[in-house]
Ligand code: GDP
Ligand code: IMO
């Protein structure tokens with residue numbers, strides 16, 4: 215028996231987005247994978263899109279941890295994830311076609327909840343209703359979701375009696391009996407949302423999803439014991455956050471958030487590993503801000519500058535292809551995320567995108583509608599909508615910096631920008647990313663050639 219509590223508390227690392235997603239978590243997880251044995255997703259589902267660029271090959275991971283590209287690492291989809299089996303099987307097939315090993319190295323929690331087709335229908339129908347003219351009269355409340363069924367699947371988890379878990383897919387008769395009740399209720403709920411399709415067919419769904427279960431069976435595990443066994447055996451765990459801290463259901467810009475705890479606070483519940491086991495939390499932060507979907511964004515640049523950032527940064531969604539909204543770096547928001555996530559360091563990504571701007575702005579406070587100011591974030595969409603950003607303006611730099619080999623050889627202005635981020639957030643910028651490639655990275659000030667071994 216290897217499970218135990220003699221955990222090396224500094225051995226385990228969390229990677230978490232400090233903004234509204236797409237900060238480059240996939241790239242940084244890939245960079246850190248070589249130092250870890252097990253890579254674990256703890257939240258979200260196929261709403262995530264994590265890109266890893268290896269030479270000319272570009273991989274977009276949605277449900278599978280980014281560490282899968284290494285082949286010899288164990289990758290775990292934890293109990294806090296909502297799994298769309300059809301999408302997961304497509305992702306497995308696509309990776310195998312590209313020569314990536316996906317076998318017993320992929321573990322899936324039997325307690326992870328399943329995204330069913332009706333969840334995606336509900337997600338789309340609710341978004342359509344909320345953006346329709348009827349609802350619009352009250353203001354547009356559509357969230358701009360990825361329509362991957364994430365909210366409805368988590369809603370069923372909380373409702374309990376209408377939920378399906380991965381383990382249920384392995385027991386066809388139990389699955390069928392649950393689906394008979396769920397489909398009756400769900401057909402009525404979809405009709406109430408204005409979706410007039412044929413009633414859901416529980417037997418057809420049960421057959422199809424039991425087949426998916428059979429294909430996934432070799433990967434399904436009690437991931438809580440598996441993780442504790444690994445820790446007991448001295449293995450190092452890397453937790454891969456999906457979505458981001460400002461999209462956290464409890465701590466983000468509610469209601470324009472996703473439906474899981476995507477901050478590091480989701481790790482204990484989403485994996486069964488206590489938070490005290492995590493020694494290092496690397497918060498991933500773009501050198502500017504982006505957001506996909508609706509919701510407040512105080513530093514948004516809905517102008518030529520925003521357009522320039524979008525084009526230089528290729529800011530189009532990895533999952534939905536939607537253009538991302540772009541704006542200046544909001545350090546009020548980032549400092550709040552550092553606090554909530556317990557970040558011990560920052561990885562500043564996409565710094566190369568800011569080359570060529572005469573000046574660069576940093577948001578260091580908000581002016582409220584009543585004229586007072588604050589340096590505290592407001593995790594409530596309705597109240598955050600009304601603030602005006604207070605900026606510090608710093609000189610920009612013109613040189614392209616993608617090939618820099620040392621932090622000290624970056625333009626002085628770029629070095630000062632990083633130093634100001636460290637001053638305001640109170641944590642060191644441990645990693646600077648200067649391009650999508652593994653090697654376009656400075657770790658502790660130096661180019662990360664040695665880490666790019668896979
Ligand atoms: P994630 O969801 O946090 O993993 O981020 P995404 O993969 O959705 O979006 C980040 C995008 O930026 C991807 O296309 C990456 O290849 C790219 N990227 C990551 N780091 C850098 C960087 O330092 N510079 C540039 N130019 N692109 C980067
Ligand atoms: P990664 O892991 C960016 C956003 C959606 C929408 C809101 C709710 O790639 O950083 P949902 O489908 O989750 O109900 O949508 O959250 N969103 C993301 N935005 N990156 C993500 O993931 C996101 N995951 C969800 O755009 O505004």
Ligand code: MG
Pocket residue numbers: 235236237262263264265532533
């Ligand atoms: Mg993404």
